[in-house]
Amino acid sequence: MDKIKKMWCNLSLRKSIILYISAFVILAILLSAGTATLCNNATKTIESKYPPTGEKYYLTNENGERLGDGNYIGVAPVAMSEKDQRLLSICEVAPIIATPIYSALCIITATLLFYRNKLKKPLTELKAASEMISNNNLNFSIKYDSKDELGELCSSFETMRFTLANNFSEMWRQMEERKQLNAAFAHDLRTPLTVLKGYNEILQSNHDPITKSTAVTMGKHIFRLERYVDSMSHLRRLEDAQPISDKSNISGYVTAIADSARILCEQSGKTLSIQNNISDIPIGIDYTFVSQVNNNLISNAIRYATSKVNITYTSNNDGFYLSVSDNGCGFSKNILSKATNPYFTEEENHSEHFGLGLYICKILCEHHGGYLKIENCSIGAKVTAFFKSLD
Structure with a gap:
């Protein structure tokens, strides 16, 4: 059986x-x-x-014997x-x-x-x-023992799940190792940098012009190394950060960050255009995440804009959209493919900017369940950040 x-x-x-x-x-x-x-x-x-009624006739043989059952002739209908x-x-x-x-x-x-x-x-x-x-959950298995076509499909699906789980585990392990390496690197650099900074301050007090000039140059590079170490520590904290849902009045918050953007543009001599498409639908977002992304995108737009910056704020059932564009030269093909990579920049003098702005925005958007999209417009560049509404 x-x-x-x-x-x-x-x-x-x-x-x-x-x-x-x-x-x-x-x-x-x-x-x-x-x-x-x-x-x-x-x-x-x-x-x-x-039964039928009427006279019944039979066929007989020579001996007078009946043949068959006989037939009724002139059968009267039976009601x-x-x-x-x-x-x-x-x-x-x-x-x-x-x-x-x-x-x-x-x-x-x-x-x-x-x-x-x-x-x-x-x-x-x-x-x-x-x-x-x-839902990024690979901690399960598909159990279906049939050898028919769907059984083979389930088996292939299980193989794919197992491979994905192993790849994700390996990727997670490598990410953790990288985080630990960066943390150790940043920690181990602080002590020698502090020593170098102390000696450099002594050298800068020297009255010899050549020694003092050399010490000033060294001081600039030491300062840049300190900022680089700080950025590594900051990135590690961001990669571990998790959003906290806040369903307070989003309209008031958007008004506040729009005012901040207006002040930054005025200080830089740029014109600001703001489009507010915020609905009354309550959504859960982390305002700290949004503020940091908003500030980074506006700072980038101001730095590259020729004269004008455009900001659009939109909200719906899905979440919150922040779009910033400028009328600058736009992104090159190389930047479009690498702009969100950490420490990527095409600027020759990047002592002030390590190329982390868009990478930080990407990390914060993804941790919030959203995304960061960069593109070129007919005039200038455009960056859109989406923050998914949290439960």
């Missing part, structure tokens, strides 16, 4: 549907034949209650009861109606059984697996 059950479980979908349909077609034929037989017997039973007439009518119509009904019911039953026994479980497993993968 178990062997038959296993063979049935491993039967291909094509063969399974053929067997289901064939079995239920035979069942429909048997039911139709059975119904016709029952109706025919019922008709004979009813008619037997009303049936109204009930028997209705039953006869039903018996005549029933086989005609029953055949298509049996056929339809058998086809529907075959389809439902095929779905329940061969499709439902693997489809449920695959759907659940897809939802868990979309």
Whole structure:
């Protein structure tokens, strides 16, 4: 029995549907034949209650023996009861109606059984697996032992999940190692930098012009190294940061950051255009994340804009959108593909900027369930940050 059950479980979908349909077609034929037989017997039973009347003639042989059952000649009609007439009518119509009904019911039953026994479980497993993968959850397994086409698909899906889980684990391990290495590097650099800074201050107090000039140059590079170490520590904290949902009045917050942007543009001599598309729908966002991204994007736009900066704030059920554009020269092809990489910059003098602005924005947006999109407009560049609404 178990062997038959296993063979049935491993039967291909094509063969399974053929067997289901064939079995239920035979069942429909048997039911139709059975119904016709029952109706025919019922008709004979009813008619037997009303034997024919009249003279009956027989054929005889030379010896005067009767041949056959004889025949009535001039049979008088027999009046049936109204009930028997209705039953006869039903018996005549029933086989005609029953055949298509049996056929339809058998086809529907075959389809439902095929779905329940061969499709439902693997489809449920695959759907659940897809939802868990979309939620970045790989801590599960797909259990479906059939060797049919869907069984092979489930097996392939499980192999893919296992590979993804291993790759993510390895990537996570490498990220943690990189974080620890950066933290150790930043920590170990602080002490020698502090020593160098102390000696440099002593050298700068020297009255020898050459020594003093050299010390000033060294001081600038030491300061840059200190800022580089600080940026590494700051990045590590950002990569570990998690957003905290705040559903307070977003309109008031947008007004505040728009005022800050206006002040920055006025100080830089740039014109600012603000478009406020904030709706009344309450959404959960981390205002600290949004503020940092807002400040970074506006600072970049001011630095590269020729004369004008445009900001658009939008909110809906999905979350919060922040779009900043300028009328500068836009992004080069190289920048478009690498702008969000850490420590990437095309500026020759990057003592003040380490190329972390867009990378920080990307990290904060992704931690908030959103994204950062950079693109060129007809005039200038445009960066859009999306923050998904938190529960």
